[in-house]
Amino acid sequence: MAADGIAHVSSSRTHVPRLGVLWCPHWPVVAAGPSAAGAGEPVAVLHANRVVAHSSAAAADGIAVGQRRRDAQARCPSVRIEQHDPARDARVFEQVVHAVAAMVPRVEVTEPGTLTFMSRGPSRYFGGDAAMAARVAQLATDTITPQRSLAAVGSLGIGVADGRFAAGIAARRAARLSAPVVIEPGQQATADFLAPLPVRLLTVVAGVAPEFVHLLDRLGVHHLGSLAALPEADVLARFGPLGVFAHRIAAGGDHRLPGTHDPPAGLQVQRVFDQPVHHSDALVFVARQLAEELVGVLAAGGRVCTRLVVTAETEHGEQSERVWYRSTGLSAAAMVERVRWQLDAWAQHDSITAGVALLRLDPVEVRSDEGVQLGLWGGRTQADEWAVRAVARLAAVAGEQQVLVPAAQGGRQPHDAYAWVPAVTADLLEPAERLAVPATPWPGRLPSPSPAVVHRPLRPVSVLDLTGTTVKVTGRGVVSASPAAVQLPDGALEPVESWAGPWPVEERWWDAARHRRLARFQVLTRSGRLLLLTVERGQWWLAAEYC
Amino acid sequence: MSSRVTNLAELAGSGLLTGAAAQQRTMPVLPAFAELLPQAVVQRGSVVECAGSAAVSLALALAAGPSLAGAWVGVAGLPEMGVAAAVELGVVPERLVMVAEPAQRFNDAQWADVLAAMIDGFDVVLLGPGAHVVRAGTARRLAARLHARGAVIVTVEGATPGPFGADLRFEATGAAWQGLGDGHGVAGGRRAHVQLSGRRVPRPRRAELWLPTADGLVEAATSFSDTSTASPFNTPSFKDPAAVAWQPTG
Structure with a gap:
């Protein structure tokens, strides 16, 4: 009863703003720019070895968001791989923002590729939502096309509706239809639009946790309409504030989380x-x-x-x-x-x-702050606060490019497993994405233990047999003679105690320019040093040392 | 006599006897070091030097204990540190920060600023040979800061002796890698004699450690049980990378 009263008060007090959303599918692909091969070329943008965006041609070959690089390349060997660069995405998108901001006031960048604006004023000026949306779409497309091409991902979409959620869905539909989508104003019209749509959109558009949506699916609530039909009090009792939020936006209500308000003045x-x-x-x-x-x-x-x-x-x-x-x-x-x-x-x-x-x-x-973004175990400690401050201080003292944190990337060579990235570009307190290790190991990777010292760049060495000639390895992995001595980069000649190998690696055999074939050896010298050597095109390299 | 018993009971109740108070002034290290360091802790504010053929692994293993307990590890002067090995030994990559020297190198004043910031911010500061160019006077001031802040410096010995006076010195000698033959096998673990000496260690202590084991961990090697758990010869055929190596995929 109390919950009913609250719901009534809040729905009568807050009106749902009418918003326009401009959404570009797979924006990182657009930002990465076209290549000589044209719009039909499959492109995938990767972050931490997972696909985050791809072109339409890549989708046709079976590439999907969330796939690992290997799976993507297995489905489509000719795919062009681009690294994810949020700064580039934002930089390129800024041109669109700039152009749209000249036409409609107070443009809000939700993320690169998505922007939101209040539609009421501009619509009145341009003679209706549909006319305004068409103009904005034309303007945005014209801004992008001189340097970049939208052809690889289809077209961008503009949706106008009550509330951020419905407008976001309308924009996605508009991108598919290549024409603006306008939903009639009013909560009932919005709810009718949303009702037949799957609950999955709560995650895709509104950023609701996927676990919650899976739970809804398992409970038999497959459509937004069935979620909206549940009594709000029951949703609150079963799912808490997050459930109420999902329920409200599914019913075409206010998109703002409960507890959202305009701050008192003077906080700036x-x-x-x-x-x-x-x-x-x-x-x-x-x-x-x-x-x-x-x-x-x-x-x-x-x-x-x-x-x-x-x-x-x-x-x-x-x-x-x-x-x-x-x-x-x-x-x-x-x-x-x-x-x-x-x-x-x-x-x-x-x-x-x-x-x-x-x-x-x-x-x-x-x-x-109900801790929506931080899990129960994601609490910060005093040590974390100090460390984050120290990283900022170090970046000022030593330079931002000199303060590094590891990022998992996966690979066969010891130096491939982790890359060092500047700490200022990383979220230190939420490192899960940066350090997400691929679920399965790389085939052909050397087993643990890993070398404690990794040489980058590789350092040239020579490996000699008993007669003093350089040891050779054939393409079939046959060693010309047992290694007897290693001449290290500092010139010292170390006799070999025991050795193992060759373990061949053949990478990117489908790509003539980047094709590599090398063989790896572990060599234990008589002084007790265990070295990891590689040989490629007859040249021996010191790759790592287990010291 | 009875009053003395009561006093002891009070002391035990206050936690003084169990070492609860002392633990705030210490940092836990991995249990593998229990034979060398009583209660497997290292005093806050101390400088620990690692030397010998397994110096880098030893330093990473020493940093792993505090790291697992929530400490941040800052690394300087060791640009070639293998992150994969550090992670295997127990260093938590989420709390690992590296300061890389630029091409034109830090001067002494810059090193002083960098190391001061690291001591202020990180509980464990791991310094490689590259950081040994710091002058002795700078090192003394940094040591005072280290005491006040309660962090721990772990240094890796280089070709020249470092400027930081070590409170504890670990030296790995007689390291023996297992598992390699004449053209067959794969390195599967190293057994090392580790000797601990230092100012507060009246008699050098010795221990046998797997540094690392075949799984990349650090474990105390005992002459009876190591064949069952830490032996590198566990399943040699499974560990042979040649069996899985020839798969030409990207």
Whole structure:
């Protein structure tokens, strides 16, 4: 009963804003740019060895998001692989944002490839939702096409509907139909539009945890309509606040999480520079301090920022203002990342005539932090706080490119298993994605133990047999003679105690330019050093040492 | 007499006898080091030097215990550290940070700033031979900071002696790799004599360690049980990479 009362009050008080969403499918592919092969070329963008985006041609060959690189290449050997680069995605998308922002006010970048704007004003100006959507779509497509091509992924979509969720789905449908999709206003019309759609969209569009959606599926709630038909009080009792959120958006209600509200004035943080700053690195460093300050103030009140306006101004009054949104809340690291995207794009797109004199972070939407983004065990310790601060300090002292953290990438060679990436580009406190190790080991990888010292680049050595001639390995893996001595890079000649190998590796045999064939040996010298050597085209290399 | 018994009981109740108070001033290391370090802990604020043929593995294994207990590990002067080996030994990659020297090298003042920031931020600071260029005076100031902050420095001995005066010195000697033959087999573990000496160690202590075992772990080697668990000869045919190597996929 009490729950009914609350639901009634909240639904009467909050009106659902009418939003336009512009969505480009597989934006990382568009941002990666076209190649000589044209739009029909299969392209896949990978992050941490998993496909995050792919072109239509790749989809036709069976490549899907979430696949491992090997699976993708097995389905389509000719696929062009691009590495995921969120900064590039944001930079290229900024052109679209810039163009659309000239037409409609207060454009909000949800993520590179998706932007959201209030549709009411522009629709009235351009004569209706459909006319406005068509103009925005045309404008965005024209902005992209000179340098990049949308042909590889189809077309972008614009959806107009009540609420972020329905508008997001409408935009996806519009991309499929290559024409804007407008849903009639009103909660009933929105609910009717959503009712026959699968609950899976809660994860895809609204970012609800996949476990929750699987649970709904197992319970027999397959469609948004069946979820909306459940009594809200029962949903709250069974699934908690997250369930109520899903229930509300499925019924065409407000997309904001319960507990979301506009913050009191005066929460914004800003820094005015007496000496205008010309380097984006220095600005990002200041942004980090501002973001930490802001997150600290919000956290003290148990809140988290979901919508943030970042403003930068030069001495000459040039201004860059963007709205950033993240349904789970923006951490300090996420804020800094977005400031960096915005500044990079601004500096590249507009010719700024002076240094930056003001930087401001303004939270325009906050909600109570219910730990949606942090799991029960994801608690931070004092040691973590200190370490994150130390990394920021080290980046300032030693340079951002010099402070590194490991990222799993997988591979056959010892140096392939992990790569070092700059710590400032990584989320230190949520490293799960960065360190996700492929579920199955690489075939042909040497068994543990792994070498404690890995030489990169490889260092040339020579391996001699008893007669003093260099040992050769044939293409079939036959060794010309037993290795008797190794001449190390420092010139020392070490007699060989025992050895094993060759273990051949043949990589990318389908690609003549990148094809590699090499053989690996373990060699134990008489002084007790165990070396990992490779031989490729007759040249021996010291790859690693087990010291 | 009875009062003394009561006192002991009180002490036990307050945790002084069980070492609960002492544990806050120490960091846990892996149980494999229990034979060398009483209660398998290392004092906060100390400098630990690793030397000998297994110095890098030894340093990584020493950093693994605190890392598993939640500490962050910062590495400097050791750009060629193998992350896979560190992870196998127990270092948690989520809490691992490396400071790489730029091509034009750090000068002494930069090293001082870098190491000070690392000591402030990370509980374990692992320094390779590259960091041994620090001057003795700088090293003394950093050691004072280390004491105040309660972190631990683990150094890997290089060609020249390092500037940090070591409180504890581990030396791996007589390391013997198992499993390699004349053109067959695969390296499956190393048995090393590890000797611990230092200022607060009146008599050097010795232990036999698998550093690493065939699975990349560190374990105490005892002459009776090692054939069952830590032997590299467990399943040689399964471990042979040649059996799985020739699969031409990307």
